Amino acid sequence: MKNKTYLKATFREIVKSKGRFIAIILIIFLGTLLYVGIKTTQPVLDHSVDVYIKERKLSDLQVISTGGITNADKVALDDIVGLSIETGYQFFYADAKKNEVIQVFSYDQKNDQNHLAITSGTLPKEDNEIILDNLAKKEGYKIGDTYTINKQDQLKNTQFKIVGFASSPLFISEIERGYANIGNGSISYFAYLPKKLFKAEVESVLYLSFANLKKYETYSSAYKKQLAKNTALIEAKLSKRPAERLKEIKENAVEKLQTEKEKIATGKKELEKAQTQLQLAKDKLTQEETQINLLPEAQKTAAQNQLTAERKKLATSEAILEKSQSKIATGTAEIKKTEDTIKNMKKIVYRYNDRFDNVGFQEFGSLSDRIAAIADVFPVFFFFIAALITFTTMTRMVEENRREIGTLKALGYTKVEIAKKYVIYSLLAASVGLVLGVISGTNFLPRIIFYLMSDRYTFNEAYVFYDWDPILKAVIAFLIATLGSALLVLTKELREKPAQLLQQKAPKPGKRIILEYITPLWSRLSFNQKVSYRNLLRYKARMLMAIIGIAGCTGLMLAGFGLKDSLSSVAAKQFGPIIDYEGIISLENDLPAADVTDMNHALTNDKHVTSFIASHNETVEIRRKDKATQSLTLMVPKTKKEFESYVHLHRKGNKNFFLTDTGAVITQKMAEFYNIKKGDTLLIYDSKQQQQQIKITGIAQNYLGSFLYMSPSYYEKVTNQKFSTNSFLFKSNKMTTKEEDNFAQMLLDTKKVVNTTFISRQIETQNQSITNLNAIVWILVILSGLLAFVVLYNLTNINISERVRELSTIKVLGFFDNEVTMYIVRENIIFTIFGIVTGFGVGRVLTQFILNKASMENMVFPLVIKPAAYLYAGGLTIVFTLIVMLVTHFKLKHINMIDALKSNE
Structure with a gap:
């Protein structure tokens, strides 16, 4: 019966403080939703693709x-x-x-x-x-x-x-x-x-x-x-197959060639025989012409007609012989050409393409990895703020009920029985928040993100499943934040005797604050302002918790907007400030010098091209036992001085530097990946898998791709090879997509060009790829905003409940409703200002941390937070504060002063 009554009291506590109970559920719900939802997104995306393929x-x-x-x-x-x-x-x-x-x-x-x-x-x-x-x-x-x-x-x-x-x-x-x-x-x-x-x-x-x-x-x-x-x-x-296949092709070609030679030889013999017969026919015709002249006039006409017919046959035979001669000559030329082709036949190449070489596969994997990188930081911080506020709320709740705990101890309730109420309260709030958060986070966030990006990919169904790792972490964290905090405070409170618990906890003694020593400032403050500032510095724990909560939420919103700005700035930071050309023309392998000269003339005379520079480009590798092998593009310009207007090399801090003849320049991400510093020596493997040792004389900023730059003289020195042009970097007037296609086709038609890569296409692809992440960023911003609102409301609610006697006292003393509201709101404004300013710093650090995690071997995200991001993050926090102020005002108007003031009796 006693337990039944106490259980009823537990549910009365929930009804009585439903605002706090709902706030705890909402904070746990939002924290769990974002943490579990974002952490589950990458596995769901990857699994959905796997099911499809x-x-x-x-x-x-x-x-x-x-x-x-x-x-x-x-x-x-x-x-x-x-x-x-x-x-x-x-x-x-x-x-x-x-x-x-x-x-x-x-x-x-x-x-x-x-x-x-x-x-x-x-x-x-x-x-x-x-x-x-x-x-x-x-x-x-x-x-x-x-x-x-x-x-x-x-x-x-x-x-x-x-x-x-x-x-x-x-x-x-x-x-x-x-x-x-x-x-x-x-x-x-x-x-x-x-x-x-x-x-x-x-x-x-x-x-x-x-x-x-x-x-x-x-x-x-x-x-x-x-x-x-x-x-x-x-x-x-298959390692022996290229040589074997080349041999097979050559043997087949030689066999066919031999057959053709035999046919030509036979044809020549037949031609010689036909020519002999034709000559005999011509001689015979000459004799007949002589004999006709000796015939009587009556027979001469018939003989001449017959002779004319024979001449026509002879002319036809001569034409056939000429065609045969031409055919034999053409065949002989073709044989010569085939012999040259066989002699110069290139090595057979076997290419091995796995799934990740398929169009779209690498892009989707990179996108999924970036989401995972964001999930490793943003939701964790979000989760931490939610857990911290929950911990504070539960702690304050138990401390508020110390007189009730003292009464129960005096009535003979055991520690376990007293603790049962708070265990039930904690478990109920945590369970509701966790269940709703897990279900919503798992079923909605991955699906929303999947469908927002599904228009770029062929698969159209998300296969959602419960990922137990983040779920268990969320359960443990929020049980510690709710049940753990309640038990921690209870352990402390239950050690005290009932008589001590029944007494109201003595307020902190008043003392002079630092502002009071600044007399010119302190003397100009009103009475209400002085009271507010004293209260702020008197209850430092409350102030710190409020500032941390507001700063955390502002930081989360700023990080969301900052991620959007940073991710969308990659192309703008790479193309123009660093890459300053419109495209690359890749030539056929081992193109003769004469053909390269022809390409020079063609580009010089093209109406679109404004300037160009010859270059040697190839893919090289860096291999180390403790690191994965990485590929990067080696770029060697024909003239290093001219190259400066095509690629602008910057160190950190945007300080310009240039290629030298004493070493190579590597881009920053690859240098970080292999811990390469200026002055280090580096082993690389060229496209022929030959090992080269180079010295690094500079590390350049770069955001897309990985590059190694060398001057032509240094390239020749380290490779013992003459510089050879296999590509052109070109600048051009602005072209439409159709003009670019026509320009590329014109170049391919020369049979000297393999491919033309336009920077405009790279920018378009990059921007489309980043667009997929914008939806995720907006989800993060919206949820951060919701958390900020709930946190502000909850902190204000705690502040009011802790100080209800104080507020009732000043109301009894004659303070108007607006003055009572400002008594609390003034503190909230100060908390908000400090929280916003601190949150800007937190958001900047958080954004940088997420970007570092999201960066990959071939992509670095710059830290770009536009002024509008600060305005939105700070503005939203202020809007939420104003809404909470309004709610607080109506709540304070309806405080029952008599009940509050006699609550200690």
Whole structure:
């Protein structure tokens, strides 16, 4: 009965202080929602992609050979256990009239890898049917239209009927399709045709799937580690194939060449024989002409007619012989050309592309990693503030009830029975907040973020699951903040005797504050102001807690706005201040000097190009046992002085410096990753895997990509190779997208250019990528704002409940309602001002910390917080303070002074 009555008292306490109870639930709810929601987002995003690609059975690895794929390649891999091998055709086709580049793939219903997802129509079944990429719809193509691929050397047909549209797991991006070395250089969309339509004797690609990878999720470190081992095994198995394949091609070419030579030799013999016969016929005709002159006139006409007919036959034979001679000459020239081709045939290259080389895969993974980096910092800090305020609220609640605790002890209640009320109160508040927060955070935040970015990717379903690691951490933290804080204070209070607990806790003794010593200032303050300042400094714990709470929430909001500003400033910081050119033209490998000179003339005469500089660019690697291998772009300009206007090298602090002939310059992120300092020596591996030792003479600021810069003389010194031009950096007038495409196609048509990369496309891609994070940032800002409001309300509520007798006393003494409100509000204003100023510092540090965590090997985020961010963060905090002031005013107007003043009796 006693326990039942006490249980009722517990629920009365909840009803009586429902504002505080709801505030605790809301703080726990918001903290849990953000912490669990954001921490769960990366696993959910990664798992959703994994489900999609496993349903579509995406290959783990693609092997593409410049010499084609033969049965010998498959035989070399036959002994690998758990390896599934499929082959296919693919090629690029440029439609100059439509300015489109299409990647054409073969389709076979027997294939078990890379299943297409049909969005409309059907798969091709007949020889004249084709299925197109969804992006082709945007170009105006429809089911039933006739589609032309004029590639007679590759396909048996040229006209096809469109029977459907689809997405492919080879392309998870809905924005881009990658690059090609034909047309304008940018793939517009893909197309699939039945495999039997392809003419080529050898296929183009090997699709490989490994059984030992199926148990792992694609973006997991375990998958990447095992994939690296599998790729190394495949490379080892196929290591001899490039040389063997080159030999096969040469032997086949020589065999065909020999056949052609034999045909030419036979043709020459037949030609000589025909020429002899023709000469005999000519001699015979001459004799006949002589004999005709001796014939009588009556016979001469008939003989001359016959002679004319023979002359015509002879002329026809002569024409046929001339054609044969021309054909033999052409054949001889072709044989010579083929012999030269065989002699100069380039080495066969096998390329190994894993899933992360697929278009969109790396971008999505980077985006997911950035969300994870934000989740490691922002929600944790948010969570800390929520837990701190909860801890304070529960502590104050127990301290307020010390007289009740004393009464219960005096009535004979045990410590456990007394504690039961606060345990129930704590567990109930924590349970409600945690359950709502976990359910909402897990089910809503990952889904919202997924669907906000899903328009950029082909998959459209989020597979949400409960991630128990953040959930358990949230449960433990908030149980400590609620139950732990209550038990901590109870342990202290229950040690005291009932008589001590029944007495009101003596207020802190008054003492002079520091402002009182500043007489000119103190004497000008009103009585109410003096009371407020004394109260502030008298109860320092209350002041600190209020400032910490407000500063934390302001800092969170500023960090949210700061993240938005910083993430969107990457392109602006990189392109212009550092990269100051419009594009890079990449040339064919080992291009003769004469062709490079031709390209110089072409660029000089082009109306778009304003200036250009020759350069040698290649990909190099840094390898260390304790670190992952990293790739970076080596850039060697032909003239270092001219290079200064194309790439501006800055040290930290934006101090300019320049290339020298005594060492190389490396960009900052790579220097940080490998702990490289100015003056260090560094081992790099060039594109031919030759080791080079270089000295670092400078570390340059950089935000996108990783670069190594050398002067031409230093490059020649460390590599023992002559500088050779394989690219051009160019500046140009502003071009439209169409003009850029036409310019790129013009360059590709020269057969000297592999690709043209425009900086405008990089800026567009970067901005689109960052746009996905804006939604996340807004979620963080909104939730931070809600937390700020609840924290302000809760702190004010605690302040009022602790000082209700004090407030009732001044009301009895004749203070008006507005004056009583200002008695509390004045303190809140000071707390808010100090909290906002402190919060600006907290927000700046928090933003920098998150950006450092979110930065990757090839991307650094600058710290950029615009004045508007400070204005919004501070302004929102002030707005919330004003709303709380209004609520406080109405609450103070309805204080029952008599009940409050006799509460000690």
